[in-house]
Each structure stands twice: as C-alpha cells, then as structure tokens.
Amino acid sequence: xxxxxxxxxxxxxxxxxxxxxxxxxxxxxxxxxxxxxxxxxxxxxxxxxxxxxxxxxxxxxxxxxxxxxxxxxxxxxxxxxxxxxxxxxxxxxxxxxxxxxxxxxxxxxxxxxxxxxxxxxxxxxxxxxxxxxxxxxxxxxxxxxxxxxxxxxxxxxxxxxxxxxxxxxxxxxxxxxxxxxxxxxxxxxxxxxxxxxxxxxxxxxxxxxxxxxxxxxxxxxxxxxxxxxxxxxxxxxxxxxxxxxxxxxxxxxxxxxxxxxxxxxxxxxxxxxxxxxxxxxxxxxxxxxxxxxxxxxxxxxxxxxxxxxxxxxxxxxxxxxxxxxxxxxxxxx
DNA sequence: CCTCCACTGGAAGATCGGGAAG
DNA sequence: CTTCCCGATCTTCCAGTGGAGG
Numbered sequence: 001x002x003x004x005x006x007x008x009x010x011x012x013x014x015x016x017x018x019x020x021x022x023x024x025x026x027x028x029x030x031x032x033x034x035x036x037x038x039x040x041x042x043x044x045x046x047x048x049x050x051x052x053x054x055x056x057x058x059x060x061x062x063x064x065x066x067x068x069x070x071x072x073x074x075x076x077x078x079x080x081x082x083x084x085x086x087x088x089x090x091x092x093x094x095x096x097x098x099x100x101x102x103x104x105x106x107x108x109x110x111x112x113x114x115x116x117x118x119x120x121x122x123x124x125x126x127x128x129x130x131x132x133x134x135x136x137x138x139x140x141x142x143x144x145x146x147x148x149x150x151x152x153x154x155x156x157x158x159x160x161x162x163x164x165x166x167x168x169x170x171x172x173x174x175x176x177x178x179x180x181x182x183x184x185x186x187x188x189x190x191x192x193x194x195x196x197x198x199x200x201x202x203x204x205x206x207x208x209x210x211x212x213x214x215x216x217x218x219x220x221x222x223x224x225x226x227x228x229x230x231x232x233x234x235x236x237x238x239x240x241x242x243x244x245x246x247x248x249x250x251x252x253x254x255x256x257x258x259x260x261x262x263x264x265x266x267x268x269x270x271x272x273x274x275x276x277x278x279x280x281x282x283x284x285x286x287x288x289x290x291x292x293x294x295x296x297x298x299x300x301x302x303x304x305x306x307x308x309x310x311x312x313x314x315x316x317x318x319x320x321x322x323x324x325x326x327x328x329x330x331x332x333x
Numbered sequence: 334c335c336t337c338c339a340c341t342g343g344a345a346g347a348t349c350g351g352g353a354a355g
Numbered sequence: 356c357t358t359c360c361c362g363a364t365c366t367t368c369c370a371g372t373g374g375a376g377g
Contacts, residue, residue: 287339303340324340324373325339345368355358
C-alpha cells in the first residue's frame, strides 16, 4: 500500500507546489537580489497552521540554493529555539561549520559578533513561529546584520507586532507581506492527490475519499496529510488492498489524537501532572489547580512556575485558559 | 454602585549544572 | 583542584486588573 512513507511525513517538502503559485512568486521576487549576491527583502508569511507557510518558504529557499551556487540557507524553528542564545546558535550553525557544538557556554555576545563578522555569500534564514521568540530584540540585531535576508513566519500579524517595540515595528513595516488563507476542499484534494501519487500505490484511494479527508481537515493540510498517513497504515495492518471509507472515518479522530499525543510527549514531568489534573477535571479554577498540583508533585514548584508551565501548554494547544483575572479557569482541549 | 482580593505576568535576583580558565 | 562565566530554570516580590459579592 505505502510506496514512500517520507512523502506522508509532516515535514516533507514536495518537488512541485501544486497551489500557492502567487505566494511562491511573491516570495521569489523578495529573494531575487540574492541571485546577484545582494541581500533580499525581508518577507513576512502570515496564516493559520497547515496553510503551507513553512512548506513554501523552504521550497523557495531550496530552489534558490539550486540556482545560486554561493548561498547559505538555514531554517530555524523559534518554537524549539526560543531563546536568543539558541536562535543565534542555530543561525551560526548554518554558516560556521567549525563551531564547536559541544561548547555550552561562550563569552557573552560572541555569537552575535561572529555573525556580524561573517562576510561572504548571502545568507537566507527562515525564522518559523517567530512569535514564539522570547526576546524579540534579536530580530533587530538580525535585521542590522549585513548580507542577511530574513523570511519570518507567524500566525497573526497583530499578535506578533504587539510584542515588538517601535523601533523594530517601523523597520519591519516595509517588509514584503504574504498572507496565507485556509485551503479550500478542492485545493486540499489536489495536495493529497499529489502525496498519494508519490507516497502510495496506484488506486488505493478514490477522489471521493480524498474529498472526505479534505473535508474533515477543515483547510489544514497538516491534518489532512496526517489522516491520509494514519489511514494508509491502518489499511495495511488490516491487510486491505485499498483504503475503505470505514478506515478513513476512524482515522480522522486517531490522526487528531496522534497530533495531540506528539505534543504531550514534549511535556516535562511537572507539566504532565498539570495536564493530567486538567483532563480529569475538564475545567478547573487556578487555586484548585495549584493545590492539587502541590499534592501530586513530589517536589512542587512555585505557583509562578506553574503559570509558566500552563502558558507553554497553551501554546501546544493542549489546554485553554478562559476568562481573565478572577474569572480564569483552565480547560482541557 | 464600590471594595476586595484572586489571579496574572513582568522584573530582579538566586540557584543549578556544565564547561573553561587559572 | 577551585573559580569564573554562561544559559536555563526557578523563586520572590509586586503592580495591575477586573469579576465576585456586598
């Protein structure tokens, strides 16, 4: 059934983009000066998750690298590398192969100095989930770095700019802005068809079934591809030659819970205790939550730290805080 | 309406762990 | 070995906020 499992992985970047040609062209134009060895325009990619922002940024950057011999390119996920240090470290990794990766502590600001000292080929960096950056001033420092071209990815413009200071805001106002809307069912079907062509054997799934998947994914390609992956795996386990409607139906919820499970696995012990309490209670007031946590944890952290944990869990879309101040409750999703 | 106080989240400083320097 | 420096984590303190309950 499955011909090439990599094609069904979430991080897979296809050889051809079947939609979003407008967005691809706009981003290509922004990066055009890199072809002549100059810095490109700063580009902003906005849109909900699963609308192809990351995919298109990587696609355009990869294509650029194929056409220009002398170019450096690095993808940074600011969700994982959220601190100033980690971000700069990751960016340096893209140009400085001799950087001693075992060295945990470096003299203060040596990272930025090294980056500024770098002279040579144009450097294109993609900063994904840039709104997750703890210290946004690093963006200003990067903006000022010669020869550096930034592609910034975030969910919402207003949310991102709210966390930036004026100096940075006015600079970034001139950046090229590209909006990504949710995929329509037809577009999503086309994307899934493409994955099926490369990832699965022929005639294992009908167009009608892809429509079913696209419909359940509600414009989110990540969910759609995950459903396809789970369905193909299930059908294989059941010894089927083709994917049945029944398999798709059960795969939708399984795919969604697998996406959630992957996030739960990223939690540390303390956060998992909190997640457990909240899922048991469904909805809980802050003081009750703090109390129950103190009872269950072997060495409970302070309430302030618990609030930090809760914020992180909200970003993972595992829980939700409703209401403000006294009216606040935490709800399991 | 007003007051109270539970709750949030920023700021500053302490502590931890690991690596480098002496 | 000790001392210093770093980033990360955590605590302490606290100002600001707005819903609950008189």
